[in-house]
Amino acid sequence: MALTIQDFEDLVKLLNEHPEWRERLRSVLFPEWEEFRTAVSELLRESLALQRDVLDALRRLATRLESLAARVDELAEAQKRTEAQLQALTARVDELAEAQGALTVRMDELTQAQKELTVRMDTLAEILQGMRGEREGAKFEGQIRRAAFGIFRGGRNFRKDVEDALERAAAEGTIDWKAFRRVRATDLLWWKKPQGQPPVLLVAEVSLQVDQHDVDRVLQTARILTQLFPDLQVIPVVMGRDWSRPEVWEQARLWGVEWWIEKNEARSARLDSIIRVRPEVLQST
Numbered sequence: 001m002a003l004t005i006q007d008f009e010d011l012v013k014l015l016n017e018h019p020e021w022r023e024r025l026r027s028v029l030f031p032e033w034e035e036f037r038t039a040v041s042e043l044l045r046e047s048l049a050l051q052r053d054v055l056d057a058l059r060r061l062a063t064r065l066e067s068l069a070a071r072v073d074e075l076a077e078a079q080k081r082t083e084a085q086l087q088a089l090t091a092r093v094d095e096l097a098e099a100q101g102a103l104t105v106r107m108d109e110l111t112q113a114q115k116e117l118t119v120r121m122d123t124l125a126e127i128l129q130g131m132r133g134e135r136e137g138a139k140f141e142g143q144i145r146r147a148a149f150g151i152f153r154g155g156r157n158f159r160k161d162v163e164d165a166l167e168r169a170a171a172e173g174t175i176d177w178k179a180f181r182r183v184r185a186t187d188l189l190w191w192k193k194p195q196g197q198p199p200v201l202l203v204a205e206v207s208l209q210v211d212q213h214d215v216d217r218v219l220q221t222a223r224i225l226t227q228l229f230p231d232l233q234v235i236p237v238v239m240g241r242d243w244s245r246p247e248v249w250e251q252a253r254l255w256g257v258e259w260w261i262e263k264n265e266a267r268s269a270r271l272d273s274i275i276r277v278r279p280e281v282l283q284s285t
Contacts, residue, residue: 136208140241144204144239145157145187148190152202152275156192157189161191162183165229175227182217182224183225186203186204187204187206188203190202191232194274195279199232200234201229203221204239205218205238206238207239207240209242209243210240211244212248215248215257218236218238222235222236235270235274236256236258237271238260239259240261243261259271
């Protein structure tokens with residue numbers, strides 16, 4: 001029998017009047033409905049569970065994001081502080097670098113000043129050493145002059161005679177001023193007339209340490225005085241406490257310069273022969 005629209009409307013009406021028939025009709029029309037509904041229900045439950053899990057995860061994520069945002073804010077603030085500290089540190093380093101540069105310049109200046117001071121101190125030490133040497137030399141020279149009569153065993157100071165002769169020669173133009181000053185600067189001029197021998201004029205340069213300059217000066221002076229006193233035997237002599245170098249003694253011996261050394265009471269053979277011979281006259285003033 002065919003189902004008409006009117007019949008369908010009657011069926012709907014009956015189902016509305018008897019709701020309990022709907023389930024039976026569904027089981028007849030859709031035998032898989034129960035299984036489908038069960039599956040859908042299970043799926044819905046799983047979906048709800050998954051949704052709850054997702055919501056929980058989202059809440060946890062939101063919490064973590066909030067915590068992370070707070071941490072990021074803290075890090076940003078810390079970064080700002082770090083940058084500020086770094087800027088301050090950079091400025092301080094620049095100040096220290098500038099100060100170090102200034103200190104380096106100052107140290108260079110102090111080093112240069114110290115070098116200059118050292119040079120000045122060395123120069124002053126040399127000057128003082130020279131002054132001490134000059135004082136000691138002058139003192140030794142004075143001792144030799146005062147002891148000359150005893151050292152040469154007689155004779156007399158001949159400086160006044162030499163200076164008078166120098167002035168006459170300078171006035172006559174037979175001697176230049178350089179030679180005049182050289183003779184005047186001679187340390188000791190001593191005359192002696194040994195018995196049975198011609199008189200001698202001992203021309204002496206006196207130094208604490210006899211050096212080559214003493215040898216050269218006394219030779220120069222002896223040549224000048226030989227011209228002034230042709231009747232005298234002019235003998236160049238160097239006198240001192242010791243030789244400055246052994247080579248000086250060799251030069252003195254080579255050039256015929258006599259010597260008298262206080263250190264070991266040494267004297268040249270020729271000077272010794274003059275000293276040993278008694279004078280015909282004693283020292284006179």
